[in-house]
Amino acid sequence: MKVIHYINQFFGGVGGEDHANDPPKTVEGAVGPGRALDAALGDSASIVATIICGDNYFVENENEADKFVTDAIEQYKPDLLVAGPAFDSGRYGLACGLVSRIATANGVPALSAMEQDNPGVAVYRRDFIVIPTSANVADMTKIMGQLAGLANRIGKGEELGSAEDEGYIPRGHRKDVARPKAGAARATDMLLARISGEPFTSEIVIRDYDHVTAPPALKSLSDVKIGIITSGGLVPKGNPDKLAAARADSYYHYDISDMPELKVGDWEAIHGGYGHRWVNERDPNYVVPLRSLRQLEAAREIGSIYPQYISTVGNQTSITNAKQFGIEIAAEFLEADVGAVVVIPT
Numbered sequence: 191m192k193v194i195h196y197i198n199q200f201f202g203g204v205g206g207e208d209h210a211n212d213p214p215k216t217v218e219g220a221v222g223p224g225r226a227l228d229a230a231l232g233d234s235a236s237i238v239a240t241i242i243c244g245d246n247y248f249v250e251n252e253n254e255a256d257k258f259v260t261d262a263i264e265q266y267k268p269d270l271l272v273a274g275p276a277f278d279s280g281r282y283g284l285a286c287g288l289v290s291r292i293a294t295a296n297g298v299p300a301l302s303a304m305e306q307d308n309p310g311v312a313v314y315r316r317d318f319i320v321i322p323t324s325a326n327v328a329d330m331t332k333i334m335g336q337l338a339g340l341a342n343r344i345g346k347g348e349e350l351g352s353a354e355d356e357g358y359i360p361r362g363h364r365k366d367v368a369r370p371k372a373g374a375a376r377a378t379d380m381l382l383a384r385i386s387g388e389p390f391t392s393e394i395v396i397r398d399y400d401h402v403t404a405p406p407a408l409k410s411l412s413d414v415k416i417g418i419i420t421s422g423g424l425v426p427k428g429n430p431d432k433l434a435a436a437r438a439d440s441y442y443h444y445d446i447s448d449m450p451e452l453k454v455g456d457w458e459a460i461h462g463g464y465g466h467r468w469v470n471e472r473d474p475n476y477v478v479p480l481r482s483l484r485q486l487e488a489a490r491e492i493g494s495i496y497p498q499y500i501s502t503v504g505n506q507t508s509i510t511n512a513k514q515f516g517i518e519i520a521a522e523f524l525e526a527d528v529g530a531v532v533v534i535p536t
Contacts, residue, residue: 191235191345194266194298195224196259196273196289198282202242207465210281213251214243214258226331227272230338235345239266241289245281248288255285259292268298270341273318275303275333276310278325278506281463283310290318299344303333307509311359319350320359325437325506354391400513411486414529417496418446419519421504422477422536423461424469435462438503441515447497451481463505464536477534496528504535 199209201222220228220237228237241262248255263271271293273286287310290300300318304310305325321336323329340358343350353360369376376393383390408414425433431442446452457474459466468476475481478499486492500519504512523531 191231191269191341192238192266193227193231193235193341194239194241194262194268194271194293195220195227195237196241196243196271196286197222197224198248198276198279198285199242199244202240204242204244207463208467210244210246210465212244213247214241214255216241216262223275223330223334226334227338230335231341232338234342235270235338237272238268243285245279245285248285249281252288255288256292259289260296263293263296263298269345271298271300272337272341273300273302275321275323275330275337276305276308277303277323277327278305278308279463280309280506283308284313286310287314287317290314294318301337301340301344303337306359315359316361316363319361321357322359325508408530411492411530412490413493415494415496415527416483416492417519417523417526417528417531418478418480418483418499418534419531420477420499420501420534420536421461421507422459422464422466422469422501422534423503423505424452424457424459424474424477424499424501427456427458429458429460433460433501434503435460436503436505436507438505438507439511441500441502441519443498443500445498446478446480446495449480450484451475452478461503461505461536463503477536479532479534483532493529496523496526 199205199212203222204212217240221240224237224240273290276283276286283304286302290302291314293300294317302318303321303323306322311320323333350356380390433442452474459469459477483495487495502515
C-alpha cells in the first residue's frame with residue numbers, strides 16, 4: 191500500500207511561523223514524524239511521498255492547495271493519505287481537514303489525528319477518519335501507531351466499525367444495523383437504567399455546543415464606554431507577567447489611560463501561533479487598536495475607552511479556560527459600566 195503523508199512546515203523541518211506562508215512542496219519518502227508512521231506501517235505499506243506546506247498558505251490558498259494535492263495524487267497514485275497529527279493546533283488541523291477532503295474527492299481514503307475540539311474536526315469531520323488525541327505532542331509515537339493500525343486495515347479492504355467500537359471521532363454518519371431488541375424495548379431499558387442511576391449509553395450522541403444570544407444592537411456609541419480585549423498576546427516589553435505563548439491559563443490588564451497610541455519598543459506580542467514581527471517592529475496597534483479608538487473618541491463617535499486593555503493568548507487555549515476568562519471579564523466590565531467591547535483575535 192502506497193501512502194502520502196501531509197505535515198506542516200514545523201514538523202517538516204522547514205521552520206516556524208516565519209515559514210507559515212510557504213507554498214506546498216513534495217519530498218520523496220517519509221519526513222520528520224512520518225518516519226515513525228512509516229515504521230509502524232510495517233512491511234504492508236510505506237510512505238511514498240510527503241507534502242509539506244505552511245499553515246497559513248494551505249488554508250488561505252484553497253484553490254492552489256487543491257491543485258497541488260490533486261497533482262500529487264495523480265503522480266504517486268496512493269492508496270491512502272494520512273494528515274498530521276495536528277493535536278490542538280487550529281490552522282494545522284484545518285489544513286489536515288482540507289487536504290483529506292481533497293484526497294477523498296479524488297477517490298483516496300484519508301486518515302488524521304487531532305484533539306477533539308480542533309476546528310479541523312468541526313469543519314471536516316464528515317470527510318475523513320480522525321483519531322482523537324490530547325494536546326500533548328509527546329504522544330506522537332503512540333498516535334502514529336494508532337494511525338498505522340487503521341491504515342493497514344483500510345489497505346486490506348476491511349470495513350471499519352462504528353466510531354464507538356473503533357475509537358475514532360464520530361462523523362455524523364448513521365448506518366442500518368440489526369439489533370436484538372426493537373427500538374421501544376431499547377428505549378425502555380435506557381429509561382429504567384437512568385431512573386435507577388445505572389450507567390447506559392445513548393444511541394444518539396449529540397455534542398452540546400454553547401448557543402450565545404446576541405445582545406440588542408446599540409443605536410449609538412457616542413456615549414458608550416468601550417473595552418478592549420486581545421487574544422494576540424500583546425504585553426509590555428519583556429513580558430513582566432510571563433503570559434504564556436500557548437495554552438494560556440490567565441489574562442492580564444495593562445494601563446492605557448493616558449496613551450494616545452501604543453508605540454514600537456514599549457510593547458511586544460509573545461503569541462506563539464502567528465508571525466508577529468510586524469506587530470513588534472512596525473505597529474503594536476494592529477492587535478490593540480488604541481490609536482484608532484482614540485480618534486473615534488476625539489470625534490465623539492464613542493464615549494470613552496476603558497483605562498486598561500485585557501490581553502491573553504488564543505493559541506491552543508482550552509475552551510474551559512476561555513469560558514472562565516469571559517465570565518470574569520464580563521463581570522468586571524458590567525460593574526465598570528462598559529457598554530461594548532472590541533475583541534481582537536489573531
